[in-house]
Amino acid sequence: MADNIGAQLAGKNILVTGGLGFIGSNLAHRLVSLGANVTLVDSMVPAYGGNPFNIHGIEDRVTVNIADVRDEYSMAYLVQGRDYIFNLAGQVSHIDSVEDPYTDLEINVRSQVSILEACRKKNRAVKIVYTSTRQLYGKPDYLPVDEKHLAHPIDTNGINKLAGELYHILYYNVYDIRAASLRLTNTYGPRQLVKHSRQGFIAWFVRQIVEGKEIQLFGGGGQIRDFNHVDDVVDALLLASVSDAANGEIFNLGGEPVSLKSLVELMIEINGGGSYRPVPFPPDKKRIDIGDFYGDFTKITNVLGWKPKTPLRDGMLDTINYYRENLPKYLDTES
Amino acid sequence: MADNIGAQLAGKNILVTGGLGFIGSNLAHRLVSLGANVTLVDSMVPAYGGNPFNIHGIEDRVTVNIADVRDEYSMAYLVQGRDYIFNLAGQVSHIDSVEDPYTDLEINVRSQVSILEACRKKNRAVKIVYTSTRQLYGKPDYLPVDEKHLAHPIDTNGINKLAGELYHILYYNVYDIRAASLRLTNTYGPRQLVKHSRQGFIAWFVRQIVEGKEIQLFGGGGQIRDFNHVDDVVDALLLASVSDAANGEIFNLGGEPVSLKSLVELMIEINGGGSYRPVPFPPDKKRIDIGDFYGDFTKITNVLGWKPKTPLRDGMLDTINYYRENLPKYLDTES
Secondary structure, three states, X not given: OOHHHHHHHOOOEEEEEOOOOHHXXXXXXXXXXXXXXXXXXXXXXXXXXXXXXXXXXOOOOEEEEEOOOOOHHHHHXXXXXXXXXXXXXXXXXXXXXXXXXXXXXXXXXXXXXXHHHHHHHHOOOOEEEEEEEHHHHXXXXXXXXXXXXXXXXXXXXXXXXHHHHHHHHHHHHHHOOEEEEEEEOEEEOOOOOOOOOOOOHHHHHHHHHHOOOXXXXXXXXXXXXXXXXXXXXXXXXXXXXXXXXXXXXXXXOOOOEEEHHHHHHHHHHHHOOOEEEEEOOOHHHHHOOOXXXXXXXXXXXXXXXXXXXXXXXXXXHHHHHHHHHHHHHHOOOOO | OOHXXXXXXXXXXXXXXXOOOHHHHHHHHHHHHXXXXXXXXXXXXXXXXOOHHHHOOOOOOEEEEEOOOOOHHHHHHHOOOXXXXXXXXXXXXXXXXXXXXXXXXXXXXXXXXXXXXXXXXXXXXXEEEEEEEHHHHOOOOOOOEOOOOOXXXXXXXXXXXXXXXXXXXXXXXXXXXXEEEEEEOEEEOOOOOOOOOOOOHHHHHHHHHHOOOEEEEEOOOOOEEEEEEHHXXXXXXXXXXXXXXXXXXXEEOOOOEEEHHHHHHHHHHHHOOOEEXXXXXXXXXXXXXXXXXXXXXXXXXXXHXXXXXXXXXXXXXXXXXXXXXXXXXXXXXXX
């Protein structure tokens, strides 16, 4: 990352929603190292990714504010006086979104409207970076999927994340509140939730590997995905924050396409042991299987100069090592 | 319309949400003439389009149920036992959606989820036709706009209508609840709200003409739009309802492109008098001006055999005549 990003963020007042979660806490570590004044907002919903251990080592250098983005008045207060908001809080579980569409709607849409409305009324000079998701594309019409690909989400979560993203772009276009959206693909790395498997498969695979358990590969593992190490995602978030060229724009992230089977074999190799077994898709998962997916990230390369820098092997080694050391901190059995 | 549509709908139990409004009531007249058992749900929100006079002549042949789509339990009860639901209720004012984004979100998204959830639990065999809007395309990237055009709405209402539409398609794909969505363009005709100008310009122009007032043309009237007479929209709704080829599909409606200035001149000619004046865009309207818009309706022509049949001249004559006769019934000053 260019030095000038550090210079631009040093001393700035920064709010991170979802700040005790996976990506939010990795971002917090980086922001602290750059000398920013960081406030982390997290609701600590038990089933979600917030974990106090995620800020181990920086706990005295950040402000933690426990609050839910659905709490309209608290959020309206907390957005004031910030130079940047990294708006990462979300309901991210596909499965939970199907079982309880209203909660997903409240968090991923209504709360986004209230954060944006609060900025409109109290902090129009702020810059917001929003984390969206490749899930909103649904089953790809073509590969790699660029930002011109139609959004036809195949789950509630994808619809709501799309709406939340469009609200950010709208508030830039109509009210000049600078905002950018990154459509994240499968992100992995330290500090990800592993206490259950409802928030994605990579961290769950990592846990199985570290615990010496057999990995189940739905559909055999031939499906292709792309992966970003969280450090690369943090790079993209920072670039989007300081660049005016990002205002009002939507960017895919993305990485090298790899089959799930190859990913798991790489993990087993790195770990020096492990096993997997192909299993049929459960009917409910089959119904919403999207086949292969990988994104085209040419736009963010051209506009912001971002490329993923962490090779999958290095990133997986880093991740497996992290959970080897810290797994118990992530096994809270509350949910 | 083909005779077989009448045969398929005769005797069927049909629910129309927004049934006392503009399109809902025109649909109701048609459904009654086809021999369907029609229940109309309307909330009679004062600023919206519901008007008891809209069912003048069929009031003894339909069931009217006053209820709001936000009323989850009532809706869950009302969807039961229906063969078809025409899901037309919505907050349709762009201006109101900007001033009160939460109400728009409640009506156009959350209520749609609860209607669909109710169908999933109580009436999975129903067929739903949803009315969406060309507004979700925002400012066109190209003309004519087909269904492959990206949705980048420039207002709250467009975002929420898009989400509501995507929910209908999702519930078909995941739960087999048959649903289709029509993206309506500018619809005009008898029974449209004219008591204020916040729900679109055509009906407002008609009122000015009938009242002998000068029409104000923002930006000079060079903007191109396409228009559908409500009878043609009713045709499309019925075709989508009885056709399995429509399940899970999204269709543009559309018509011949005409400039607003030409439209107004035609109206003045038909009326035998009237006047207009070009005025500059107010700044807030300029910001969200989409320039020219007209839709490509090839898909619905190919799949369902729909084409608009009412020439603009005939449709406008019909409309002006209707309001000449009935204007006082539409001038309730409550809002």
